[in-house]
Amino acid sequence: MVVNFSFVFLVSVLILCLGVTSEPVQDKQALLAFLSKTKHSNRIQWNSSTSACNWVGVQCDANRSFVYTLRLPAVGLVGSIPPNTIGRLNQLRVLSLRANGLFGEIPADFSNLTLLRSLYLQDNAFTGPFPPSLTGLTRLSRLDLSSNNFTGPIPFGVNNLTQLTGLFLQNNRFSGSLPSINSDGLNEFDVANNSLNGSIPDTLSKYDASSFAGNLGLCGGPLPPCNPFFPSPAPSPSEPISPSTSGKKSRNLSTGAIIGIAVGSAFAALLLLLFLILCLRKRQRQPSKQQKPVAAGARAVPPAEAGTSSSKDDITGASTEGERNKLVFFEGGVYSFDLEDLLRASAEVLGKGSVGTSYKAVLEEGTTVVVKRLKDVAVSKKEFEMHMETLGKIRHENVVPLRAFYYSKDEKLLVSDFMRDGSLSALLHGSRGSGRTPLGWDNRMRIALSTARGLAHLHVSGKVVHGNIKASNVLLRSDQDACISDFGLNPLFGNSTPPSRVAGYRAPEVLETRKVTFKSDVYSFGVLLLELLTGKAPNQASLGEEGIDLPRWVQSVVREEWTAEVFDVELMRYHSIEEEMVQLLQIAMTCVSTVPDQRPSMQEVVRMIEEMNRVETDDGLRQSSDDPSKGSDGQTPPTESRTTPRSTTP
Structure with a gap:
């Protein structure tokens, strides 16, 4: 009895020892092959003499027999993913390669990752069509391919991914029509800023309009109906009938029919002429009416010489002559x-x-x-x-x-x-391929300052809350100064306008009250500054694997002392601007304080940006001769009372 117990004990100890010392050999070789063939920063220092389960970004299962998770976000990976490397990790559940410099197509051997549940490839420069190797990964629950350069149609094969809860394809160059994707269980969906067209399928109509924004050819669903407001160009004439066909049809008409058609046409023309004469006489008898202005300070355009046609009445909803x-x-x-x-x-x-x-x-x-x-x-x-x-x-x-x-x-x-140079959103988040002209630091500072001045004028002189500050509402002049548009429209919609229309920019309190204020504008402007600094779109879901918003993502990175990882990679080419970027980052983080009273007013934000060293140099930024905090009469209004923001270094 004692012998049996001792034997069992020794066997158990041996199993435990083997479990502790086990090593995922094949997965380790695959990871080393990936690292050796891909340029990377010194943050990845995998030592082949140690267990792969102890490497940075690698997590193994409880028995340390295979690699379960590979997370390498923003670690400076550059180049294409070599085939026969990551595709060999056939037990992988989570793969995150987001925010690197990876490009090229996704390898075909990704189809081997059949147990994968979460795949994060956003913020790279991948190209090619939607990766066909991914449509067979039926256990995927989250797929993020956003902010790359994928092209071509979104395949119907996406429906194979029946376990998806989040699909993020925004900020690419996908084209064609949207397939009818099964949205059961799909809680998050985004295809904004692509080149999609056609009608949105009924299965996708439940998502917010922001999920489809930036696709100029899309219509229906949460977007306006597919019949546009403006009349379409006149259709081209139908193809003329060939002589042989025309002659055949003529021979089929009897002489009596031809005479009947001619008489009928003449009679119709006579009736039309009489109708026109009656209309002209009636019009001459009507006294001219002077049109009253509709609103004070405005002038109304008089009616055109010719009356509005009935078709245009339908378009404009005009039911009476007046x-x-x-x-x-x-x-x-x-x-x-x-x-x-x-x-x-x-x-x-x-x-x-x-x-x-x-x-x-x-x-x-x-x-x-x-x-x-x-x-x-x-x-x-x-x-x-x-x-x-x-x-x-x-x-x-x-x-x-x-x-x-x-x-x-x-x-x-x-x-x-009409502003011919487009919006900040298009300039900042357009295709980042080889033909792109990066948005430089000087121009970003110019845009930040001019936008702040415009918003301060709305608040102080106009006493108007913008209510919808976002990059697509910041339009650019030819000198790269910014102008804000679509301001002050919230009061027109009462409480019917959902706060989701400014997703990513909305202040926390707007979610609860659905009321925009001067302080919520400041929050939205702070998010806009973070967008300029990071190059990331705030409505881009899953900045991190948990889908946090842009301010929280910035805070999490700064908290880990990775401040340099916050800034847009396109800014890394510029020298001696680190201090200025950090200064603007401090201003932005003050603006996005969760407590409204701790946010500065917009005139204070203007002052803080103007006091940055670069405003006083000859880089083209204008030192304003007129204080934007002053009204049209030149008087400085009383500033809002607020808690002085703490000057903390991120």
């Missing part, structure tokens, strides 16, 4: 056209959001404007006109001026200037 063509221009404007001219303009969709669609409209005489078609406006016509009067008076070099508006029962339109 309601037609009431396009209201603000004083000091530079345009002279009416609604008829606008309807005849060729139009191109610039962007779609939860509050409306923006169009680039080119009028026949060559004038180009932006028309925003609002939807779900919740205020009356009088309230709408009064609010437009307030917004129309705002003039500042860093604010896109509102030029005109139109209100009818079914349509509400805003007209503003």
